Amino acid sequence: MRYLYIFSTLLLFVACNAYHPLAEATVDIDAWKTRVLPPSPQDTTGNPAAGFDFLIHGDYIGSGVPLEIMQDAASKMPQDQPYLRNELNEGIPYFMTAFIAPNGAKVANGNCFTCHAGKVDGELVVGLGDSFSDFEKSMVLMGVGMRMGMRVQYNKKKDLQPEAFEDFGNYFKRMAPKVNTTQPGSNPAFRLAEACMMHRDPKDLTYVDKPLYEMWDYNIGTDTPPLWHVKKKNTLYYNGIGRGSMPKLLLQASVLGTPDSSHSRTSVKAFKDVYAWLLSLESPAYPGEIDQDLASAGKPLFNKKCAGCHGTYDDEKGDTYPNKVVNLDVVKTDRLYADYINQSGIVDWYNESWFATSSPASSFEPTGGYVAPPLDGIWATAPYFHNGSVPTVYQVLNSPERPDRWTRSGDSKDYDWKHLGWNYNPDLKNEKWTFDTEVPGYGNGGHYFGDKFSEDERWAVVEYLKTL
Numbered sequence: 001m002r003y004l005y006i007f008s009t010l011l012l013f014v015a016c017n018a019y020h021p022l023a024e025a026t027v028d029i030d031a032w033k034t035r036v037l038p039p040s041p042q043d044t045t046g047n048p049a050a051g052f053d054f055l056i057h058g059d060y061i062g063s064g065v066p067l068e069i070m071q072d073a074a075s076k077m078p079q080d081q082p083y084l085r086n087e088l089n090e091g092i093p094y095f096m097t098a099f100i101a102p103n104g105a106k107v108a109n110g111n112c113f114t115c116h117a118g119k120v121d122g123e124l125v126v127g128l129g130d131s132f133s134d135f136e137k138s139m140v141l142m143g144v145g146m147r148m149g150m151r152v153q154y155n156k157k158k159d160l161q162p163e164a165f166e167d168f169g170n171y172f173k174r175m176a177p178k179v180n181t182t183q184p185g186s187n188p189a190f191r192l193a194e195a196c197m198m199h200r201d202p203k204d205l206t207y208v209d210k211p212l213y214e215m216w217d218y219n220i221g222t223d224t225p226p227l228w229h230v231k232k233k234n235t236l237y238y239n240g241i242g243r244g245s246m247p248k249l250l251l252q253a254s255v256l257g258t259p260d261s262s263h264s265r266t267s268v269k270a271f272k273d274v275y276a277w278l279l280s281l282e283s284p285a286y287p288g289e290i291d292q293d294l295a296s297a298g299k300p301l302f303n304k305k306c307a308g309c310h311g312t313y314d315d316e317k318g319d320t321y322p323n324k325v326v327n328l329d330v331v332k333t334d335r336l337y338a339d340y341i342n343q344s345g346i347v348d349w350y351n352e353s354w355f356a357t358s359s360p361a362s363s364f365e366p367t368g369g370y371v372a373p374p375l376d377g378i379w380a381t382a383p384y385f386h387n388g389s390v391p392t393v394y395q396v397l398n399s400p401e402r403p404d405r406w407t408r409s410g411d412s413k414d415y416d417w418k419h420l421g422w423n424y425n426p427d428l429k430n431e432k433w434t435f436d437t438e439v440p441g442y443g444n445g446g447h448y449f450g451d452k453f454s455e456d457e458r459w460a461v462v463e464y465l466k467t468l
């Protein structure tokens, strides 16, 4: 039920399901060397509190399902309340927002915390990616049900709700057949964006029926990154493709139900505040015990073998972070996601669109690698790598120990305090929470940088990582 509405934040569908192989990549990967990506000018004068308020109460999604229907459904949804709501949002789950649509109708839709609030050790953390999301079921029938329900319950001529649902309904129909993933916890946000944008006129973002580019038939998702890394990053997304104005890039994640670029233009001002909120976000401190002597032994090892890519962490001197995108042939983690993005039609669409041509501009610039992310709060962000293929930090640093298949219980309290990550069973097949690294795009190879450590050294580095 919950994900039905979540998807509401998103969008597409091309009737033809012909198999399209990956097209030619837009970046010459062989010539692409590991490099530091420089910062772009940013307006950091926004108000963090206003930004957070906008994320949970703002109208950036533009359209949605009638609020009264959502209010009826709300009692059957998760009841966690990580923040206070305004009057209109009373009783609405944290991952949804009720707002007034442009025509005055009260509607509700998923917000960013559908995907960007997650649980670890039983605690819901705002800004943590939800690694227990389940996008494995097709939402096509849900979409049909929603559209039928709207027709039965509301009168197009007399009621405001049908018009306030229309954009969302259109995009949901397009998106639903394209986004179900093959792995638990894997998030199809990039597919959702692709599926949405291909039905938007790049100049004014209005709905167009005919798709403007093709999408690859194979559906691939990723782990959801924590939002507290944004403050250190010069670029966004796993491969560093998102450049230029951060508020503009952030807005892109939300335009799935907006009517057009003039609505987005209003939102972009508010997204300056959202960026300020992201800059203020801190990673959660490790709540377990830390052996300080062991952690101190791990620090110089980390600074020697890891800091060159992941930066340094120092409460007194301050942190450093190099913003490196590491060549695919160096990091050697599964390259399918990077290759896929590089050849996607969304790249050219974006760079010709309102996002790139209006000021402040943002752009999509493909790279030949993955960003070495900051490691703040790394204990909380399992599973690891862009595809979420490795269940614990320890195994990131010891590749022969990584399981080919691993099944979680689905309960965030099942946390492995020794190896930092999820407890799992390696012997199950086809269970609800089984992650299978044999599936294309979800391989667990690569990042062999911790393999040469002795066992003692490795445990010291794991202990040090608890302090970040």
Ligand code: HEC
Pocket (backbone or CB within 6 Å): 009, 010, 110, 111, 112, 113, 114, 115, 116, 187, 188, 189, 190, 192, 222, 223, 224, 225, 226, 227, 229, 230, 233, 235, 236, 237, 238, 239, 250, 251, 253, 254, 274
């Ligand atoms: C459907 C789930 C979903 C929703 C809804 C969503 N995101 Fe995301 N977000 C993701 C995923 C998955 C990624 C990783 C994609 C990638 O890097 O290729 C991501 C990436 C990001 C990043 C880049 C992080 C980094 O370290 O590079 C930011 C910032 C972000 N989202 C902010 C937002 C905001 C703000 C909203 C609401 C306006 C939002 N997201 C809505 C799933 C979602």
Ligand code: HEC
Pocket (backbone or CB within 6 Å): 238, 302, 305, 306, 307, 308, 309, 310, 326, 330, 331, 333, 334, 370, 371, 372, 373, 375, 378, 381, 383, 384, 385, 386, 387, 393, 396, 397, 447, 449, 450, 461
């Ligand atoms: C040559 C650069 C490089 C070096 C050296 C390096 N890493 Fe990484 N690391 C990366 C990249 C790139 C990724 C992202 C890979 C991906 O997502 O596919 C990564 C991912 C990780 C992750 C998973 C992050 C997440 O949120 O999923 C951890 C943990 C990590 N590295 C720790 C370390 C440690 C500890 C060391 C030192 C032994 C180290 N790394 C050395 C480049 C490097």
